[in-house]
Amino acid sequence: MYKAMGAAVAVALGTFSVAGDLMAADDELEDWQKAQKTEVWEPVPPKVTAEPGQPPSDATVLFDGTDLSAWESVQGGEAKWTVEDGVLTVKPGTGDIKTKQSFCDVQLHVEWRAPKPEADMEGQERNNSGVFLQQRYEIQVLDSHESNTYPNGQAASVYKQSIPLVNATRAPEQWQEYDIIFTAPRFDGDELTSPAFVTVLHNGVVVQNHYELTGKTEWIGAPSYEAHGCAPIQLQDHSNEVSFRNIWVREIKPLK
Incomplete structure (x- = not known):
């Protein structure tokens, strides 16, 4: 002992x-x-060029003003929205469109413009559309410039889930910019292991700061998760002639 x-x-x-x-x-x-002793030399980040006003060199351009080759109708077949003078515009009644490619974690840039509203347009009727991440999680597109609606449904809201921190909406007929950082949810079989998170800059202003989504966005009822993999980005036909341009996406992947 x-x-x-x-x-x-x-x-x-x-x-x-x-x-x-x-x-x-x-x-x-x-x-x-x-x-x-605290210097880390590997892995070395890949080189990406990012010129002012241009998509980063590693971005996938989803709409460059010429055609809808990266898109298709959610109803099947070709996307039927209008492309004119470098601008993509909803053709009411033709339905939503989605990317042919599926995505998980992304940095997404979208520019959109609401037309001048008609005199009787107010609230959710004020030239409505939406950007759906993985066809489930909507960032609202709406003319929220001097227009009243429920705040968790105004422009740049995570629809019916998260009110934007501020209202950065420009006047109608002006171009708006969304820069969206999205972390997809993770599942083990049918079980959610990590929720989705989203950060949104509206016209350069942070309006959603690493918000934790509680499920897919719903018009009626509470949000909930259902297991899924990578999925397309979807733009909404809400019967209004909302326009889009300069749409690109970067897949976010860990360093190897």
Whole structure:
């Protein structure tokens, strides 16, 4: 027993001795040598160019003003919205459109414009549309400039879930910008293991700050999750001639 205790004490003393030696050695280093201990050299981030007003070099351009080759109708077949003078406009009654490609975690840039409202338009009728991430999670598009509606349904809201921090909506007929950072939910089978998160900048202003979604956005009833994988981005036909331009997306992936 005493031998065992003696061995334990010796080991402990040895540990303190090693720690002391390391501290003494560290004290003998130059500052630049100490700093080197916390430098991480791998992995090296890939190079991306980002010129002003242009999509980043690694972006997937979803609409560049020429055609709808990246899109299709949610009802099947070709997307039937109007493309004219570099602008994509909802053709009411033709239905929503979605990307042919599916996405998970993304940085999404969308520019949109609401037309001048008719005199009797108010609230949710004020030139309504939406940007759906993974066809489930809607960032509202609406003319919310000097127009009253329920705040969790105004422009840049996570529809019926999260009120924007501020109202950054420009006047109708002016172009608006959404920059959206979306982290997709994770599932293990049917079980949710990590919820979705979204950050939204509206005209350069943070209006949703890493908001945790409580499920897919719903017009009626509470939100809930259902297991799914990567899915398309969808734009809404809400019977109003809302226009879009300069749509691009970057897939966010961990460094390797």
